[in-house]
Amino acid sequence: MNRRLMLARLSRVAAALALGRLFASPASATAIDAPAGSYPFTLGVASGMPRPDSVVLWTRLAPQPHAPGGGLPELPIKLRWELADDEGFSRRLRSGTVVVQPEHAHSAHVQVDGLPAGAQFYYRFMTADAVSPIGRTRTAPAADADVASLRIALASCQHYEQGSFVAHREIAARDLDFVLFVGDYIYESSNRRYQVRAHEGPPPMTLPEYRARHATYKLDVDLRAAHAAHPWVLTWDDHEVENDYANDRDPLELPPAVFLQRRAAAYQAYFEHMPVAPQMAPQGSAMRIHERYTWGRLAEIWTLDNRQYRDAQACSDRAGGSVVAPCDEMNIASRSMFGAEQERWLAQGLARSTRCWKVLGQGTQISPCGVDTALMRRVHTDGWDGYPKARERLLRAIAEPRLANVLCLGGDVHRHVAAQLRLRANDERSPIVASEFVCSSITSHGLSEAMTALIRSSNPDMLHARSDERGYALIELNPQGAGCDFRATPFPADARARLSTQARFYVEQGQAGVVTA
Numbered sequence: 001m002n003r004r005l006m007l008a009r010l011s012r013v014a015a016a017l018a019l020g021r022l023f024a025s026p027a028s029a030t031a032i033d034a035p036a037g038s039y040p041f042t043l044g045v046a047s048g049m050p051r052p053d054s055v056v057l058w059t060r061l062a063p064q065p066h067a068p069g070g071g072l073p074e075l076p077i078k079l080r081w082e083l084a085d086d087e088g089f090s091r092r093l094r095s096g097t098v099v100v101q102p103e104h105a106h107s108a109h110v111q112v113d114g115l116p117a118g119a120q121f122y123y124r125f126m127t128a129d130a131v132s133p134i135g136r137t138r139t140a141p142a143a144d145a146d147v148a149s150l151r152i153a154l155a156s157c158q159h160y161e162q163g164s165f166v167a168h169r170e171i172a173a174r175d176l177d178f179v180l181f182v183g184d185y186i187y188e189s190s191n192r193r194y195q196v197r198a199h200e201g202p203p204p205m206t207l208p209e210y211r212a213r214h215a216t217y218k219l220d221v222d223l224r225a226a227h228a229a230h231p232w233v234l235t236w237d238d239h240e241v242e243n244d245y246a247n248d249r250d251p252l253e254l255p256p257a258v259f260l261q262r263r264a265a266a267y268q269a270y271f272e273h274m275p276v277a278p279q280m281a282p283q284g285s286a287m288r289i290h291e292r293y294t295w296g297r298l299a300e301i302w303t304l305d306n307r308q309y310r311d312a313q314a315c316s317d318r319a320g321g322s323v324v325a326p327c328d329e330m331n332i333a334s335r336s337m338f339g340a341e342q343e344r345w346l347a348q349g350l351a352r353s354t355r356c357w358k359v360l361g362q363g364t365q366i367s368p369c370g371v372d373t374a375l376m377r378r379v380h381t382d383g384w385d386g387y388p389k390a391r392e393r394l395l396r397a398i399a400e401p402r403l404a405n406v407l408c409l410g411g412d413v414h415r416h417v418a419a420q421l422r423l424r425a426n427d428e429r430s431p432i433v434a435s436e437f438v439c440s441s442i443t444s445h446g447l448s449e450a451m452t453a454l455i456r457s458s459n460p461d462m463l464h465a466r467s468d469e470r471g472y473a474l475i476e477l478n479p480q481g482a483g484c485d486f487r488a489t490p491f492p493a494d495a496r497a498r499l500s501t502q503a504r505f506y507v508e509q510g511q512a513g514v515v516t517a
């Protein structure tokens with residue numbers, strides 16, 4: 001082996017040791033079994049990042065999730081896992097033992113490689129005398145496979161205090177390929193006006209506090225059911241750290257170096273509680289969440305990060321988002337939502353894609369949603385309206401290679417939206433280059449219907465917008481077209497409620513533009 005190759009290999013091993021192996025390392029002699037008699041799987045199980053040959057299995061041991069250390073001693077603990085192709089585990093395909101570490105909140109991220117493509121599996125974890133609930137998951141179809149359909153539940157914005165996760169109960173019961181969650185998985189803040197149940201404490205600032213917040217969410221039976229039923233594909237928005245943060249800029253105006261410590265704690269806790277690959281573990285205050293997935297020849301899916309690399313919101317003295325008349329600063333060409341590197345990565349990936357559907361999963365609404373007043377248009381600076389040049393570049397990256405069948409899926413705005421994406425927004429003469437569906441929130445309260453009507457009337461590209469519905473969007477792609485059902489219940493989402501389809505839209509393959517189904 002030549003010296004360069006050896007050095008490269010050594011540094012890869014060092015990186016692997018520094019990352020993954022610390023929080024779920026192979027079984028070692030010093031690790032103990034979980035203390036007998038206390039059930040450690042209170043936060044359930046989850047799976048994610050389905051690839052043609054692999055999937056990630058997750059759990060976290062925490063017999064008392066809100067107690068220090070989750071109620072466990074500060075020692076490494078042995079954890080067994082099994083994956084089978086039947087629910088009775090009579091045909092075990094894989095099994096293994098990992099050691100979960102107290103410095104990673106005893107969380108496990110087991111990436112099972114070498115699996116058959118396009119297959120369904122069952123999995124579970126065991127330690128001492130305790131056995132976890134059984135989870136169901138799947139691998140993506142082979143990258144070159146002809147696939148008849150892809151069924152996604154698109155969801156975001158699940159403020160624990162503002163309603164029941166009844167939408168997740170329905171998601172758990174559905175026949176889906178995966179859940180695409182596009183942000184606001186936890187909320188750091190509270191709003192007493194809309195409180196039907198309470199967080200465990202005040203806004204988290206430290207790692208133990210963010211861990212406790214994630215535990216509160218995972219203790220919800222319906223959320224656990226949705227995780228156990230399907231693999232999840234995830235990206236984040238702001239509330240996983242703090243409302244309206246931008247890169248290292250804090251709306252509370254902490255100095256960037258101090259805010260980055262809070263962000264590091266939030267990212268660490270996020271990683272510890274999500275079914276993401278071990279190599280995604282944060283490095284200090286940085287964590288790469290953006291990813292690319294394939295679903296046979298049918299679809300290529302990009303999950304995008306709108307928060308970590310963005311420029312700060314423009315046109316206001318105060319940090320965070322505000323509603324303003326656009327100013328010159330907003331139109332500075334270099335201002336970015338994704339950051340230059342992610343922009344390039346996405347544009348190159350889009351231009352190269354030969355798959356039928358190109359799906360962008362990202363935090364918020366891309367189509368404009370400003371409001372025309374008698375004197376001027378007013379826009380919200382935290383959304384894509386506050387980054388017009390970045391939006392133009394994104395749409396050009398679709399229009400210039402003449403890509404057909406680009407579907408943008410977003411969340412954040414707490415309203416169901418179906419919209420056209422044009423190079424010149426709201427100008428009927430400008431061609432439609434892509435289509436957009438935005439899901440409402442699982443629970444978080446939305447704008448008034450009067451305000452939503454005003455937004456609608458100011459933006460003809462928006463075909464549909466409803467802010468008074470809580471729920472999710474059911475997306476089904478096949479070689480002929482893409483359908484979207486907005487599933488909803490009124491606010492606040494009640495534990496006994498049933499969701500129903502409130503509106504249905506369709507995009508025909510090769511015909512950019514949303515139509516009513």
Ligand SMILES: [Fe+2]
Nearest residue numbers: 157184412444
């Ligand atoms: Fe939200």
